[in-house]
Amino acid sequence: MDVTVENTDHLDGVVSAPPSKAYTHRMLIAASLSNGASKIFNPLISDDTQATLEAVKSLGAETELHENYWTIHGQETLKTPDHPIDCRESGSTLRFMIPVAALAPGHSTFLFGASFERRPVAPLLESLKELGVESTIQRNNSSVMVRGGGIRGGKTSIRGDISSQFISGLLFACPKANEDTEIAVTTKLESKGYVEMTFEVLVEHGLEGAVNPELSCLWIPSNQSYRPCDHTVPGDFSSAAFLLAAAAVTSSRVTVKNLEYQTAQGDRAIVSILEEMGAAVKIRDNSVDVEGGQLVGVDIDAKDIPDLVPVCAVLACYAEGRSEIYNAKRLRYKESDRLDSISTELKKMGADIVVNEDGLTINGSSGLHGATIDPHNDHRIAMACAVAALGAVGETKIQNVECINKSYPQFFSDLRVLGANVVGI
Incomplete structure (x- = not known):
């Protein structure tokens, strides 16, 4: 499906941020490993979270899906999946569930979509091997087989500059290892907030662990049990960033509700970035107001906020002067090579x-001027270019926008609520 976004002079209004994708993944997995029922209120319903939902069901969890909440009946002992687990295009599902599947008695096979070759998994498999888990990459790099039977534990090492999801995946599984686990992070950890988020959810489920201040070494005691816990998923700063940026680009005032600033989400940094660029920002108890004005170029360290790079690139296009976005090499391993994708599409404009x-x-x-945009099957490229189109002369056609279903299915509808000229939804 294609959508046309026309130049929009002014936005105004209030919308709610979608639920956090990152928290929904983590709460689902922790609930599935708990012996009993956990409720997850306000879950994100998207392609990625559906992939994780199906994965935990394959390993034995039972689910009840209600309008505003999910009930997850977890099992302390996992079952061997009857069929391969299809992770679709969800790197989180793949990297989180591979270690978890090692706790099942038999073999598990994970299938992954077209972007698998750009999204490394080998470092995680090597780390698991050090902990006693055998696995293989199969079928022309489109599937992974994990040999179950439990995790021995012990010492392992892993890089922290490719994906923090490797570490989160180990954190889900290693509390149930036979021996205590020590994880040494061999490079500087990037996206620290996501590892802190994982720890936060694990602690809520009664688990123990320790980490040094630099998050370069993590210790997980063995033979622990997950405890059921009810959760409410907070709003997603990664997705809300596009709405807040839309206000800045169009010199408008927009309020995004369902945002708690005191959160482990590193992408709350969009607030300080907008302020530094010259937008007026007001943080309230459960919302953020942004009023656009003359923006100025800034330098942005993307080490802990890679998901903000596409939308920050758009903001920089509308700012006076030069902006540098650095420490963003990991963006080459996302749904697309995001450095090339966002550059190619914004150059068209x-x-x-x-x-x-x-x-x-x-x-x-x-x-900027209108153009025909190929989002490279990448939700964040599609949404970033839609924001760019709001301030561009003429109209912009964005192709294959169904890719936004990965994280924010209501994005274009919410833009229209704010007054954006969007045709085709």
């Missing part, structure tokens, strides 16, 4: 943007 070794250089305020 007239942006002055250059891809560097580990980021982007953008000279702003050159004026």
Whole structure:
């Protein structure tokens, strides 16, 4: 499906941020490993979270899906899946569930979508091997087989600069290992907030663990049991960033509700980035207001906020002066090579943007114009280019927008609520 976004002079209104994808994944998995019923209120319903939901069911969890909440009946002892587990395009599902599947008695096979070759998993498999788990990559790099029977535990090491999801996956499974586990992170950990988020959810389920201040070494006691716990999923700053940026790009005022600023979500940094660029931002108890104005270029360290890079690139196009986005090399391993994807598509709209070794250089305020955009089957590229289109001269056609179902199915509907000229939904 294609959508046309026309130049929009002004936005106004209030919308709610969608539920957090990252928290929904983590709460689902922890609930599935708990012996009893856990309720998850306000879950995100998207392609990625549906993949995790199906994965935990394959390993023995029973689910009741209600309008505003899910009940997950977890099992302390997992079952061997009857069929391969299809992770679709969800890297979180794959990297979180591979270690969990090692706790099942038999073999589990995971299938993955077209972006698998860009999304490394080998470092996780190597780390699991050090902990006593055998696995193989099969079928032309489109599936992974994990040999079950439990996790021995012990010492392992893993890089922290490819994906923090490797570490979160180990954290879900290692509390049930036969021996205590020590995880050494061999490079500086990027996206620390996501590992902290995983710890937060595990603690709520009664688990123990320790970590040094740099998150370079983690200790997980063995033979622990997950305890059922009810959760309410907070709003997603990663998705809300597109709405807040839309206000800045159009010099409008927008309020996004369902946002708790005191959160482990690293992407709350969009608030400080917008302030530094010159937007007026007000943080309330459960919402964030943004009023756009003259934006200025800034330097952005993307080490802990890779998901914000596409929308920050758009903001930089509308800012006076030069912006540098750096420490973003990991974006080459997302749903698309996001550095190349966002650069290619914004150049179609007239942006002055250059891809560097580990980021982007953008000279702003050159004026954007409409174009036909290929989002490269990447939800964040589609949404970022839609925001860019709001301030561009003419109209912009965005192709294959169903990719937004991965994280924010209501995105274009919410833009229309705010007054955006969107045709085709």
